[in-house]
Amino acid sequence: MADIQSLLSVREIKALDKNGSDTFASVLLVRRVTSKTAKNGNPFLTVELGDKTGSFAQNVFGDSPAFDLFTSLREGGVVRIEAKLDYYRDALSPKLLSAEPITTDQLAGSAVLANLVETAPEDADALWTEFQQHIAAIRHPDIRATVQAVFDDIGESFRIAPAAVAMHHAYRHGLLEHTTHMARAARALLPLYPEVDPDLALAGVLVHDTGKVIEYQGDLVTTKSRRGLLQGHVVLGYQLVRKAGMKVKLASDLLERLEHIVLSHQGELEWGAAVIAATPEAVFVAKVDDLDAKMGMVQRLLRNAGENPADEFSEKHFGLNSQLLLTKPKTQTATST
Amino acid sequence: MADIQSLLSVREIKALDKNGSDTFASVLLVRRVTSKTAKNGNPFLTVELGDKTGSFAQNVFGDSPAFDLFTSLREGGVVRIEAKLDYYRDALSPKLLSAEPITTDQLAGSAVLANLVETAPEDADALWTEFQQHIAAIRHPDIRATVQAVFDDIGESFRIAPAAVAMHHAYRHGLLEHTTHMARAARALLPLYPEVDPDLALAGVLVHDTGKVIEYQGDLVTTKSRRGLLQGHVVLGYQLVRKAGMKVKLASDLLERLEHIVLSHQGELEWGAAVIAATPEAVFVAKVDDLDAKMGMVQRLLRNAGENPADEFSEKHFGLNSQLLLTKPKTQTATST
């Protein structure tokens, strides 16, 4: 994996002249493997490969050296391929020249991962360090201990989970990023709303979405888990908090208020809230969540458009319900006057 | 008006023993005056008097010394009465002993005003001074000048207007309070969202609701004005900003973005937005508005319940769509451990 620079992304492969016959190398995620049997009785596989820029499918026949490799790999595996550009019936379908698996260890030490799946733009380690400080900022010892117990319980998975499958912060580390951003916003706002208990509110922010660690499954390819489909992240998060609070013996008045923040943070029943926010802290957390979720959509659209967007407006965004203006305000000209 | 302490509020008058016959003095707001004619051809008035604790109606006949006084007073006038407690058919209906008008000047120098209508809990002068500082914090000179021009235009009325007729910050100075609170919140959050232009966003916060100065009318008794009913505060505020921006010659790119914040701040079309927020600043202002509006409802419920609320929960609140838990979290016991 020395020469990552020469690896092509799917977008780059598709940008090649379709009528050409280039060879290329690429590191790709195995999104799906389906076993089939040809009319002559021979088995073959249909393999979908991709990265964060796109994907394509191709057949791997039993006499191919890659057949065994893809048979053993599962959804979410990673391979390095060399191939010759080819199209079959209008769809990219390269001829495999070689294929070798990339192990989790190799990935961990490489910049390739960032090409496979979209990742939070901020450094995950720095976010996690900051996150610890937000926990430490809870002054009430039992509330702090409860929050700590939740994260001791769910551990590493919180760091890499996305905050959603398709909406705001829907990318690797997105849950950590969203929660950390909410903690920053909450701590900036709490001095302005003294009727909101700062310890409960900050704790509520930190744990509000932890149920998503169970609701979503898959390291590189995210889907909803069985528990996610049968209970939903609101109830799952409530259960995590309840378990931690019981363990820590958090006073029942406080535990009930903390659970209530989790149960109500989705804002409206039809958006999945189990109940409507009925404490100052719960109203506050639900609104900070809504604000950062919407701002996260804005940030992602601007980031994907880059510094000099080709279009003045984005496509219509489902979550914002509008097309976002992508160009910056022309404040420089004016202030230079 | 020397002895304000001995004046009774409507709530206090109604708390008197109904079967008693006390006399009392009170300063009250004239809410409505209706002219009628008795069967014998004599004119009489039905006058509704009240303060922020309640109201009652009574007839004033042509031979009463107060008849001329109430004929000349209009909705929104203020009177000092002395009367003898009486009930007529289950409704408070005191016998007037004397009635004299209170002038705007007298009111201005008195603590009585605060008894007549609900007022923002924070000091209006301090809020206004702080408000000037928020305007001054806009660094872009033309944007700042535009905001200044809006407030030069609408002047004093912004200081006393309520932010709503029946929902959040729906009391005297409520608009100033809500806007100032939003400016505080916006300035606390802006460092966290660098893709939001701070000058445009702060300017947007300060002017977003200025159309309400025209939408609402009446100094002490608030109703919607003709322009409010025919155009709505969103379009009226847009027009104020447009006029100011044209006068100041704000660059069209910036003026368009500032106008857009006003047009979109209500969030959803069905809540009265003319368009959906489509710039980072407009999304930001709409969400900060929503957050402070909801927190304002929380604050008012807690304030009205007092330190030791009689009930654990408020009545169901239409805006919050829930009953608010009124008691404070029991964090003291725990932290003392």
Place this chain on the structure above:
Amino acid sequence: MADIQSLLSVREIKALDKNGSDTFASVLLVRRVTSKTAKNGNPFLTVELGDKTGSFAQNVFGDSPAFDLFTSLREGGVVRIEAKLDYYRDALSPKLLSAEPITTDQLAGSAVLANLVETAPEDADALWTEFQQHIAAIRHPDIRATVQAVFDDIGESFRIAPAAVAMHHAYRHGLLEHTTHMARAARALLPLYPEVDPDLALAGVLVHDTGKVIEYQGDLVTTKSRRGLLQGHVVLGYQLVRKAGMKVKLASDLLERLEHIVLSHQGELEWGAAVIAATPEAVFVAKVDDLDAKMGMVQRLLRNAGENPADEFSEKHFGLNSQLLLTKPKTQTATST
């Protein structure tokens, strides 16, 4: 309490000639007691008394022999009064001649309770006996043990709770009645839908609403409890089932499915479901719940109208969204042909 026959209900008291001056006896529920202070400094109480046919309020002054009695009684207490009919300002306001408390024990042995609050028309003991048989009909030992553990936990309160504050089966024993009716319906239907696991479905029926035992509070006067307002009966019932299942060590696959029935039984998110039904058993229970809830509304309207209803149609019923035709179909005439 020998002569219950001569006790008048509130409806009967109000039916007396207003201008008369009859004396009467009545056993009534104390709905609310408010302490006030008269202008002369003497304390008095405003007491609201009622039964299932109506209510009225009256003042009890400090020099009344009943003053101490009502001071000690709380919301939900029961009294026997003798009084002289009187009206004050168009409202029933009898003159108390005597008042004595009725203890819970006295009530238990008397037919009076049925006059104070609306009660399920079926005998509560018979319903409870039948209910045990429904539990026993669950063949899977661990599922049955889980259900048994839930009812061991909540105990007696399930027997008397209403199924709602204002809608279907909203009366004493209504929850027991509704759940028993659902069990009957489910057991009649299960042979027709073999893809529904009968043990899980029957268990789901029996426990689906148990959270209401915590959501509602008050023996004779029902309101929502703090936990009801902060968590809702869906989450509270889920927690009861989870606790019982853990205790009994129910296999996780089965416990998850049973919890899912509770979490999804409200049908739609906006009606309070935490998730949408996603197992055959959950779809089945949600639909049987909806069917018996609607039929319960029909039954109550017909019961209250009596055999020969004065009107052909009921008032518009909020839950049914229609006026119910109250007369029976004329099938007799035809069949006699």
Place this chain on the structure above:
Amino acid sequence: MADIQSLLSVREIKALDKNGSDTFASVLLVRRVTSKTAKNGNPFLTVELGDKTGSFAQNVFGDSPAFDLFTSLREGGVVRIEAKLDYYRDALSPKLLSAEPITTDQLAGSAVLANLVETAPEDADALWTEFQQHIAAIRHPDIRATVQAVFDDIGESFRIAPAAVAMHHAYRHGLLEHTTHMARAARALLPLYPEVDPDLALAGVLVHDTGKVIEYQGDLVTTKSRRGLLQGHVVLGYQLVRKAGMKVKLASDLLERLEHIVLSHQGELEWGAAVIAATPEAVFVAKVDDLDAKMGMVQRLLRNAGENPADEFSEKHFGLNSQLLLTKPKTQTATST
């Protein structure tokens, strides 16, 4: 048609190795025939052929021996083809070797029909025999005669119609199956709800959807008919019942109640009900309809997934608004203890 076993379904044809050149035989439904003219002036046809597993389109030119055959066949006709596997531009496009029509008579005596269109899993004849028994179970002679007259009127078409185009029981015999299932459910429940007149309710169940016989058209390919689009099955069913009731001279009170069941069975106005259910029988039928419709969706998803489903959950189902858990509960392990 001797060797049906060797006929391939469309799914099986598509599973052949695309790069192979097998020949195969198949019996297929003509879904659509479009006449076109080539640039050289020669006419050709685009013919869409399919069965319940899929479909494909191919051109038939004027010089093909099959040209006359497809010219004469209409949408809904059936053919037996022999062909050589071929793909044209990524789409299955076999080369026709021979094609011959299958007559309705041939179909009637063959197992092929079940391969062409999805059919109710239960035997249609057995369902129909049972259906007669449900009619016979109505004790009131005039109500029973009215129901009989409806089915005498619409005759055979009721037996084969689907219950919907795209939702529950949307397959051949689906209407008969759904109605029969509802009759079973209703008769199981009626003893539990004595305020529901059993004869009216059962009659209502049997006739509630008969308007669909007119609303849908086409024997093997179902679309909405003109009357279906202009009146809808609710009004059409009402008209059928009204006509039958008038003929039988059913007492007006009973006919009106029976018509009301048909008019209200869709439950809500926005789902197509002409009025909201306002009799005990109408509420009952609407709820039993809803229950069996939802359970029919569950049954179809489980049936299509088979005994050992490849996925734990179905795709999201529009009618259930969820992904259904397809695996059975693991009750065996536990009960074997």
Place this chain on the structure above:
Amino acid sequence: MADIQSLLSVREIKALDKNGSDTFASVLLVRRVTSKTAKNGNPFLTVELGDKTGSFAQNVFGDSPAFDLFTSLREGGVVRIEAKLDYYRDALSPKLLSAEPITTDQLAGSAVLANLVETAPEDADALWTEFQQHIAAIRHPDIRATVQAVFDDIGESFRIAPAAVAMHHAYRHGLLEHTTHMARAARALLPLYPEVDPDLALAGVLVHDTGKVIEYQGDLVTTKSRRGLLQGHVVLGYQLVRKAGMKVKLASDLLERLEHIVLSHQGELEWGAAVIAATPEAVFVAKVDDLDAKMGMVQRLLRNAGENPADEFSEKHFGLNSQLLLTKPKTQTATST
């Protein structure tokens, strides 16, 4: 009934000095009669009397000469009373001096009827004459004959029915007025939309609401009838048209289109349409209906406000969803320039 001028309306009675003791005469509608029994066993009646300006209730005891009169009168009867002004517990409760029934014949020849119930402002006879001309304007003989047959069937009742219980044209003759106004509008618009068949559209306009003649009952006091509650005016009107079309042997294509106009004229399913408009004529009639309904609300608000309305805006109107500006535009000043 010579001196109608001296009869007082309820509004005028209530405007009398409450403390006075005038006697007055009035002709009033009996809205409700309830039989009661006093404690002493004597029967008495509670009678609600009113006219279009208001109503009041009073007791009539068995020893009153009016007791027999009110016992024999039913809801909707009319009486002439002489009485002495009195109030009982804050409610108007005159002392009856005499009461005599007014027969339908007497009413017919008197201007009193217009005081009892609100009536269409246009002359009913003129409207009816015009209405005949609209029928005659249908050129297609069978369509015209069908429309004629509908009105031959329902006869006189169409002339006096209101168009609604509480919304547009909700007053005596309102249905005739609304339908005639729609016919005027349709005939003015038809030349502009040549794709709309004028005969079908005009016929559709004339019969679209005829079901209301059955849906509403009561001559002077309007409620929904049993058939109205069980079938609704859309289906009832469809049935009337179908019966007439069958009788006249209108071609099935045309009858189906005419029925479709009736079934779809409510516009949306949730507003009661059985199907959505799917012919040019049905779209046209639904939109003309909507236009005239809304304009009828405007006309009624302006009419009730009079030439010089006391308020600039009406109260918020439920149907218009706004407060209507009641003053006329100041076009005179400008045009005089």
Place this chain on the structure above:
Amino acid sequence: MADIQSLLSVREIKALDKNGSDTFASVLLVRRVTSKTAKNGNPFLTVELGDKTGSFAQNVFGDSPAFDLFTSLREGGVVRIEAKLDYYRDALSPKLLSAEPITTDQLAGSAVLANLVETAPEDADALWTEFQQHIAAIRHPDIRATVQAVFDDIGESFRIAPAAVAMHHAYRHGLLEHTTHMARAARALLPLYPEVDPDLALAGVLVHDTGKVIEYQGDLVTTKSRRGLLQGHVVLGYQLVRKAGMKVKLASDLLERLEHIVLSHQGELEWGAAVIAATPEAVFVAKVDDLDAKMGMVQRLLRNAGENPADEFSEKHFGLNSQLLLTKPKTQTATST
């Protein structure tokens, strides 16, 4: 451009025998030009060409004589091509033989324009002449001058703009056509509703949608402009009217009413109205707009189906929410009897 008859539309090109190799000529609109770079470093363009019957994309390489032409043309340009039929991977991809630009001047004098984009069926010049007469029909001089000033301001663009991007009158000149049709309808109806001021209503009709001239951009290819996205046509039209009224010094009462018509004409807040109609004129214009919009959808469906539509019903139309019956009523047969 002599031989327009021999030019093929895209629909005609696609109807050619795919396996043939015809050459053809066509005049087409450039819908989109995208610059790409081949693997070998050579630039090429992907060009989307189309007319009102369809479109296709093809690559133009750097060595093609057409490369410079398409580099210089922008979205919305027009070209005449000669090409040889070819398909590439199942998509039309002709081989370009020659390409030359068509200038705006050439287009103006040719019938080709009508083939490129859908156009209002009525003659644009005749519509514009009629439109002037509607302006002239406003009798009030200042209102008329205001309307004239609006059209002086926006000028030519009003004549060619579509009335929508995807719904009613969504084609070239569609805005002029819709507005003219509304003026005809309004003038036909105004004599029937004398409470509507005819000058204000007619002026409101003429200017109500003028904001669309700014909201939409592009001569032949229509998209929403920046101002359209940030302010919406309602506010933009309001601003146009306000500017014109200020210039003409229209009396404020009248200007406010005219502005209100523009602000409210969308009918409901969720459809984009800034306020709900609150004057007789605004209610009237909103309803006439709704009527003509719906009728415009009907007209377009019938026009596109032609005299003898192949199908009895249209596809389901999003705006009408139904499938339209396309065949004419059979009134001839009947009347000939």
